[in-house]
Amino acid sequence: MTDADQEKTGLGNYFIANYPPFSAWKPSYLADAFEATNRPPVPGTPLGLYLHIPFCRKRCKFCYFRVYTDKNARDVEAYTNALIKEVELCSRLPMIGDRKLDYVYFGGGTPSYLSAAQLRAMMERLKAIMPWDATREVAFECEPGTLQQHKLETLKELGVTRLSLGVENFKPEILQFNGRAHLEDEIHRAYGWARDLGFRQINIDLIAGMVGEDWDNWKDCVRKTIALAPDSVTIYQMELPFNTRFSKELQQVGEEAHPPATQVADWPTKRAWVKYAFDEFLANGYEISSAYTVVKGKANNPFIYRDALWHGADMFGTGVASFGHLNGVHVQNVDTWEAYIDKLDKGELPLGRAFPVSDKQKLIREMILQLKTGHLENEYFRRKFGKDISREFENGYKQLQDEGWLKVTPNGVDLTPAGLMQIDRHLPTFFEPEHASKRYT
Ligand SMILES: C[S@@+](CC[C@H](N)C(=O)[O-])C[C@H]1O[C@@H](n2cnc3c(N)ncnc32)[C@H](O)[C@@H]1O
């Protein structure tokens, strides 16, 4: 591939969410996962719960998540019953020890697709199985057009602390062309209700590089987001994994056949958009909390789910196709509706594949995930792993320092601003040879 080709938004993943890569996870490792659930926990490891709600009003053309747009109320009930059954099975596992849930995350799909009554029934049953009394964060993803004031009141009352709105863009034509179901008015309405209800933290997701994006509109999106003044803003760079509608359309007609207005911007343009947005947010009182996120004051706006994952916490990943981490073993649930419901009907944990993570891989994983914050502390790794990362990863740091992406300091590592904007493409530098050249997912 030439350098110019590499800068185009081709098919495949950019974002690195875990290590070792998902392509290494196998059903043949499931025995390790079951064994891990029967061991007591490593002392001091927080425990979280992720719940996947796989319903959406419409499938966005860029989306790569496991979602369904054709399910009726009976299906939703069957699914939430299965989900609750799964949490019940998890709640009896010896790996819990005496831990209480530290964080809960409702992701999707679209958790806010459920009605207020469905959400209340589900959450009350969940809390009866695994209480939220020691839970520091309950995060909940919403698609703005699915929110009503009444639903938000219910979420607030049930204990949601971090509300995340999938805004993505404000321009009606762009939202529509990319297959989003919501309208601009719905963003403002939902945000206003959420703010009035006093949620502890409101996050807005934006995507740099939706099809049809240009500089003027992107500046407008940033301006409108700043005017709303959310506590947190997450900016993704549009990627085109293999299983999206856009990637299929592109594969069919060939990239060159598309007029520029229907192409995804190249990586340098998307990075320039993110840089512009970060600079504007910083000028308006925000701080950088990761390569993708700015917040209004880091101390007041922690993101406990993300930080727990990046520091090696345990997490039950419940729901169809969900990812979790159990006592040193990565796991993913079976990834079809039928297999998921069937496993729970039989009273079995619905695990589909796993990967037992070696001590060396745990160190690599935390190091690369924490690099996404822009900063590493030697001392943290010395205490937790008994390793000096400046020596362990000396060659990788030197290469990235020579290329201008980071700086090794006496206490750790600091990314340069340019390094932070494109950190995911550099993380494979630290992968073990057997994982370095594989497809990521
Ligand atoms: C599960 S969705 C959030 C909740 C809700 N489903 C919604 O879209 O409003 C998670 C986020 O992933 C991001 N996302 C999805 N597909 C993406 C892609 N191909 N490239 C970059 N970001 C993407 C979007 O910003 C989206 O808000």
Ligand code: SF4
């Ligand atoms: S981006 Fe959100 S709303 Fe769109 S299909 Fe994916 S999960 Fe559903």
